[in-house]
Amino acid sequence: MKFFERLLGRRHEPSSGEVAKERLRLVLAHDRTSISPALLDTLKDEIITVISRHVAIDAESVQVTFSQSARESRLVADIPLLTTRGRRK
């Protein structure tokens, strides 16, 4: 059944193994850095405040996330700038 669904391009439910891996990826990122999701939100808010003081940014679209490679974690901030010609998108 799954095979036909995939053949027809329908999205299949991820298997529990895939779900486990995704959940672990996030949990480990937080465990390793001791940065909680709440702290991540705080960081995001303060980054927005500081940067908005100097340049116009699209505060709604700011993303602060973890990236993980081997045993290194890094904090990645994606901050869309507003151009003089108006908002992006």
Next chain:
Amino acid sequence: MAARAITITSGKGGVGKTTLVANLGVALAMQGQRVVIIDADVGLRNLDVMMGLENRIVYDLVDVIEGRCRLRQALVRDKRLSELFLLPAAQTRDKSAVQPDDMVRVCESLQEQHDFVLIDSPAGIEQGFRYAIAPADEILIVTNPEVAAVRDADRVIGLIEAEEKGPARLIINRVKPDLVRRGEMLDIADVIELLAIDLVGIVPEDKAILITTNRGRPLAFSSDNSLAGRAFHNIARRLRGEDVPFQPLRGSGVLERIFRFVGLE
């Protein structure tokens, strides 16, 4: 040559540390190595029953540390393999009876006359874990392909790195290939990717483990007709520096290769 002290630890309990220590001890001794296995789980000793040596204990680790006997007197010789010894944990004491320095001293005195000292760490990351890793030249992390076990393994790997004890190597225990095949279990490649440390063994789930444990005769004694038994012997050979190849775990046909590796297809 001085013995290598190898601590087997996991963070989470119940992942198969003690079974692994018993079987690796047997496998190494069967391969001609002089081996001591130390039960470091003071207060909750079990390595003795896994080995079937529970009736032969006179003294224990804490007796040695507190000077009630000499180290030699506390070592229980396994009659089935003349170069395999057990140093049992105390059962009526707790982990505050042992300090990291005590373990270092005990392992130092075992250096001369043995090739391997395997230390069965208690679960957790408290005192017992601390003294179990103190004398380690190498550390093996045991995990199961399961969310809680992998998370705890990661925490322990972090602590070991912080203590500059690493690099630790990984043993993935209780892999159920039928579940992996259906996508209902983390596969080997997932676990290695998440934990990002070197793999030294994969042990499939095997009913024979329970049966041999019931009898107090570790599976590694009769390795020929069981998958897990062969896996223990392969790990022992890798610990001795032999290059027992792993099948590639990435690329096309990942699952098939893993299954072939664990001998199921």
